[in-house]
Amino acid sequence: MDEETTGDSETLLEKPGPALLRKPVLFRTYRRRWFLLVVVCLLNCSNAMLWLTFAPVADKTAAYFHISMDTINWLSLVYLLISIPFGLVATWILDTMGLKCAVILSAWLNMVGSVIRTFSVIGFLSLGSLTYTYLFIGQCLCALAQPLVIFSPTKLAALWFPDHQRTTANMISSMSNPLGILIANLLSPALVSEKKDIPLMLGLYAVPAVTACILATVGVHDKVPPTPPSASATLSTSQPFFTGLKMLLRNKPYVILMVCFGAGIGMFTCFSALLEQILCIKGYSDFFAGLNGALFTVFGLLGAFLLGLYVDKTRKFIESTKVCFCLTALASIAFAVMSRFRNQAIPLALISSLFGFFGFSIYPVAMELAVECSYPVGEGTSTGLIFVSSQIQGVILMLLLQALTVQISAAPFSTCDIEEGGALDWTVSTLVMAGACSVVACFYVIFFHTDYKRLHAEASNATSINKIGTEATAPEA
Secondary structure (H helix, E strand, C coil), X not given: CCCCEXXXXXXXXXXXXXXXXXXXXXXXXXXXXXXXXXXXXXXXHHHHHHHCCCHHHHHHHHHHHCCCHHHHHHHHHHHHHHHHHHHHHHHHHHHHHCHHHHHHHHHHHHHHHHHHHHHXXXXXXXXXXXXXXXXXXXXXXXXXXXXXHHHHHHHHHHHHCCCCCHHHHHHHHHHHHHHHHHHHHHHHHHHCCCHHHHHHHHHHHHHHHHHHHHHHHHHCCCCCCCCCCCHHHHHCCCCCXXXXXXXXXXXXXXXXXXXXXXXXXXXXXXXXXXXXXXXXXXXXCHHHHHHHHHHHHHHHHHHHHHHHHHHHHHCCHHHHHHHHHHHHHHHHHHHHHHCCCCCCHHHHHHHHHHHHXXXXXXXXXXXXXXXXXXCCCCHHHHHHHHHHHHHHHHHHHHHHHHHCCEEECCCCCCCCCCCCCCEEECHHHHHHHHHHHHHHHHHHHHHCCCCCHHHHHHXXXXXHHHHHCCCCCCCCC
C-alpha cells in the first residue's frame, strides 16, 4: 500500500555538533492511521452502547431478571464509579505502555464483558440466582475498558496525525462515544417491545464489541508510527507518570481547564440522565423526552464536527472554547426557564438542540487544548485527569440535584410514574444547574489563559530546520 508523505523534515535529537552534520528526519503520514481511527471509533461507540444498554428499557429489564429498578440503575452507575479510581491507572497504561497496549486491552475488556453479559440469558447454563451476578460482572469489565477507550483519541491524534488533522481526528474519535449513546437510546427500545426480547438485545450489542476486538488484535501492530507525522510527535518524550502528574497540578492554566471542563462534562452527564424526569412532571411524554435527548446528541455531533474543522484551520482553541462555553451557559438558562412551563415543545426542542450544539463542540477542542497547555506531559495523563475530574464532579452534582428536588402530592399533568411519596419537581435543581454552568463559564472566560506549547515547539523546530537549510523528501513506501 502506498503511503502519503508530507514533504517536511526535522532534525534528529542527538548530541550537539556542527549544523551541517546533523541528519534531518522526514515527517511522514501513514494511511494505516485511518484504520486505527476506525478501531478507536468502533470501540468508543460500542463501549457507550454497552453502558446505556438498559437505561431506555429499565422496566422490562427489571421484569426479566426479577430485580428492582434501583438494582438496574447500578448497571449504569458502575461505569461512573469504576472510572474514577481506574482512570488514573488508565492514564499510566496509555502514557507508559503505549497506545497499542491501551487499545488492545480495552478491546478485550469490552468484548469479554459483553460476552459475559450474554451468559445471564443463556437458558442451558441454568444460572438461577446468579443471572444478575453475571450481568453485573460483565458490565464491570466493560466499565474498566471505558477510561482506556475515552483517553485514546488525543494520543492517537498526537502520534499518528499531522498537526493540521489532529483536532479533526480527535473530534471524530471522541464524538463516536455520544454516537454510541444515541444508538443505545434508539436501538434498545426498538429491539425490546417485551421482556422476552432482552436476550436478543444483549446478543446484538455484543457484535460491535467482538468486531472491534478482532480488528484491534489483528490490525494494531505498532506502538508508534515508524516515522513521526509532526515535530511534536518526535519530541513528545512523555514525562514519567508521577512527574507528569506533579507538573499538571502545578500548571495553573491546566488546573483551571480541568475544573471548568470537568464540570461541563459532569453537567452534561446529569442533563442526559435526568432529562426524562425533569420534563415528565410538566406533562411531556417519554417520547418527547427521548426526542430532546436525540436532538441534544445529533446537533452536538454536528457542532463538534464544524468546530473541529474550524479550529484545525485557525488554531483558535481558546477563543472557540470561551465563546461556546458562554453560549452553552445561555442555553442552560433558557432550558431551566422553559422547562417550568407546559406546552412548550418547540422551544424546548430548539433549546436542547442548541445546548448540545454548543456544549458538545467544546469537547474535542478542549481535549486538544489540554494537550497544548500541558505539553510535553503525556496526552493520556492530561486528558485522563480531566475525565476523572468530570466523573467526580458529575457524582457530586447528581447527588446535589436530586437532594434539591421537591416532592409534590398533586401533579395532574404529570406523565411520571407516581410513587408513594408523590412526584418530584425539578425546578430548583434545573435553576441551580444553569447557575453552576454560568459561574463556571464566567470563571473560565476570565481566568483561563495559556500558551500553545505544543504548537510553539513545532514552530521552533521548523525554524531551526530552516536555519540549517537542509531539506529532506520522504520517498514513496
